[in-house]
Amino acid sequence: MKNLEDSLSKIVSNFLENHYNLLIDNFEFQLTKKNFEGDLTLVLFSIVKRIKINPQEFANKLGSYIIDINQNIKKFNVVGGFLNLVINDSFYVEFIEKIDKNTEYGHKEPSSASPTIMIEYSSPNTNKPLHLGHIRNNLLGFSISRILKATGNNIIKTQIINDRGIHICKSMVAWYNFGNNETPESSGLKGDQLVGKYYVIFEKKFNEEINSLQKDGYDKESAIKNAPIMIQAREMLKKWESNDSKIRSLWKKMNGWVYDGFAITYNDLGVDFDSYYYESETYLLGKKIIDQGLNKEIFYSKPDGSVWVDLRNEGLDEKILLRSDGTAVYMTQDLGTVIKRFEDFPQIDSLIYTVGNEQDYHFKVLFAILKKLGYSWADNLYHLSYGMVDLPDGKMKSREGKVVDADNLIIEMRKTAKKISEKQGKINDLDNKQRENLYNVIGLGALKYFILKVDNRKRILFNPEESVDFEGNTGPFIQYAYARIKSLLSKVSDNDFLKKHNVSLDIKEKEIIKQIMTYPDVLNSSVKNYSPAIIANYLYELVRLYNSFYQNINILNEVNKEARSIRLFISRSVANNIYSASQLLGIKLPEKM
């Protein structure tokens, strides 16, 4: 379609130059809306405005001119300022035959000369298991990485693991006090779930202590400060920072459990990483940068010793970079980490942070500071921001245990998939292992699609009661269409695919093919907007078009050999296209369901 548009643009451009002495080479084409005759529409308002002429008259002249020159255009009609062009069926037939068997239509293989993009996502804390918010983060980050790769970029997937700090010590203290040497093995819990359990125990104990101190006459603030378990946690953090070997080994042991647990969840979600950064290794790096900034007088010290940067000229505020006691803040660490990344991977051109929109301001400040410091790549940083996942009664709060646990949710999704599959009763010939695999593919497919189809800037409302649909605009809808086509194709041979170009197509068949033709544009738009949702919605539209036409037609019974053949070509292309687009969303497809 792009090629056709380009050649039409040239024709129109020539026409304008010869007849009106006007140089324009950029025209607005769009697919013709359903209720009008035609396939491709040229929007004429901007042209007509420049040469004061009646649109109707102009469009008629232009239309005849185009038809004379381009064989692919059969007819035209004019409505208002829209020139609707009717494309020959053979154009579509040739296209569908050309991309046949190409499961990567529209994708571009990256080469060593392609840009390299680092993308950070996930970035968990090691004191508790992953929740639904992380799922959105992971799916988004992973999907964007696939999309960027499919459009010809080299990708390095990374994360920053927040493996130190007071919150980690909380879990450690609670386990130390009340754990009775409980391990993942002895408890049967996933490592991250076990550690998370002690984080909750800490918070519970902490609150009890605050309450009882308040009864003894403390005000809230001092009660929080003086709660024995909190004092213990702070002491532990100090010991950790001074490299106390006992504390360090406890820390390593518990973090090890968490990593084992995370690995399982990541595997379930189908996401992975090429590199890892640990806060424990990077949290001191930023201090060097502070010295640099001070020398260049980009930063300044206040009398109490704290270090600041003034970003008011950039439309932001003054921001602290080093506390008065000389310790680093979050921003300091992030400065250090990003600089280290560009040192570690000199080939990267840009870096994408997949982080929730509550940190929009933080990243504006981070990027502004890096620009002030003069790093050439500072303009190539991007914050891929996304909305929070909310529950019906508000935001998730892990401290209060008000979360949708990732592992539980995944298990529930599989269960639901199982229940529905069994009710359908179409997979009786699969063995147990194949069935379990299928439940996983469908359950996770539903979850991934549910999350990714929503524009990432918007918040997602997740109602655990209603959970995730399996009917309608859902992952299983896509998967089901794919399985059906696979089943159809398994019943035909290569001889059934005849190449004939003088077949006439049904309007709906043309729409399906047109939809596939727009796939490269969809990819571009998805990259431009960092939005997997665009691909999800494209997929849905494709399957809907396919279903609505082929649901009530028995392709195998079609007597006309050529019509049958073209329908098989279309079916196969749809399946291939579903396959490549689903890859980008990380949605797996079953051959049978």
Place this chain on the structure above:
RNA sequence: UGCUCCGUAGUUCAACGGAUAGAACAAAAGUUUCCUAAACUUUAGAUGCAGGUUCGAUUCCUGCCGGAGCAACCA
């Protein structure tokens, strides 16, 4: 108070500034001798309010109303 993001059918989501705002769920009515009914076909239903820019606005601008987030020597 300031800044940022979001307001579309009862609900969950769509719509490069384009033509009569698309779907799904829920509701009502249909479609299984047929490649798989997790599907398909009908019916009913929406742009927060007021201005502006434009041939044309859900989309861009201004103001208001409503929701969320940020504005920590928290991470």
